[in-house]
Amino acid sequence: MDSKEHRRHRWCSRRCVIISVAVILGIALLLLILGLTVFRPRHTVTTINSVHLGALRVGLDVPHLSVDLNVTLDLDITATNPNRASFRYDTGNAELFYHGGLVGEAVIPPGRVGAEGSVRTNVSLTVMADRLISDATLYKDVISGSVPFSTNTRLPGTVTILGVFKHHMVAYTMCNITVSVQNRSVENSDCRYKTKF
Template sequence: MNINGKQWIRSRRRRCILISLAVFLFIVLLFVILGVTVFRVREATTTVNSVKLGGFKAGFNLPNLGVDLNVTLDLDLTAHNPNHASFRYGESSAELFYKGSQVGEAAIPPGQINAGGSERMNVSVTIFAGRLIGDSALYSDVLSGSLVFQTTTRIPGRVSVLGIFKHHIVTYSSCDVTVNVSSRTADNSNCRYRAKL
């Protein structure tokens, strides 16, 4: 082989390597751009649409000098997934608090929310009356005509982008609920929402 033939082979190899490197860099750049824009993980949200009083019974138990209380709150929740991949969530919970003490809990079954979709969930939380018996503030609240509860929901899950990148997300919602004893209604006021990646 002569010198021109060797230079031609080297030049051709160099050209193939440079083209391959350019294609590889283009693909990497494309994935970086898609990862930062389209496939960027956004926070899923959980909102409380309404809180209704499913069941309510309150009265004084004179022989035992106590209060009989049975309250069921029906929470209408919407979980929204703004991501371009589905959001799978595991066993979740809705909890009910009275004056800082947990007095009720309900399980939210696992599920999946499609990309860009929303899912409505109806959850019924019943009060554990035994946990309220010793609370002296309960008697004055029943006499005043309103009981203030706090509801919290926690939905942990994960978003899997292209089946490769998995991101864990936990959504939280918290609402103050006022139960009117005389009209037997519930109002949700002052709800707060947040998510944690």
């Protein structure tokens, strides 16, 4: 009788161990499937909604073929987070280029985008006149009535999945912008977006 009781007890213990292992494996498999599907990190995207000319002052010195140009571009930027976890971003930056040369910079302050949410921010890029005036093509562009610029924005951050798995990513936006000297406005803007993990 004792041996029957002992065998029954061993069989129950084994059964409990098998069930426990099966439950743990099932939970691990479920977390793995969720991590690869529902909670898989997706690209956070920064988009430039609009570009406005905040200020424009042009002065021509015809005898010396030089230009005094002060430009401020106001960028309306949205960071969109498609993840089911929040995206915390560090200090980012926006840069303004004229024919490939850096002529303006601005800081994008750090922040947070909630799960499947978006955040808008405004950034003002002021042209560094001393860098711009040294470019010989500026005079021709101002005379033609259109001055081409390009902007790059960079927003680094982290998405934390299930409070454990951290995914670092950087969202980039590159735009080509044409400023109309006569209308004192942005004539054209063409933007591209990408994210790197």
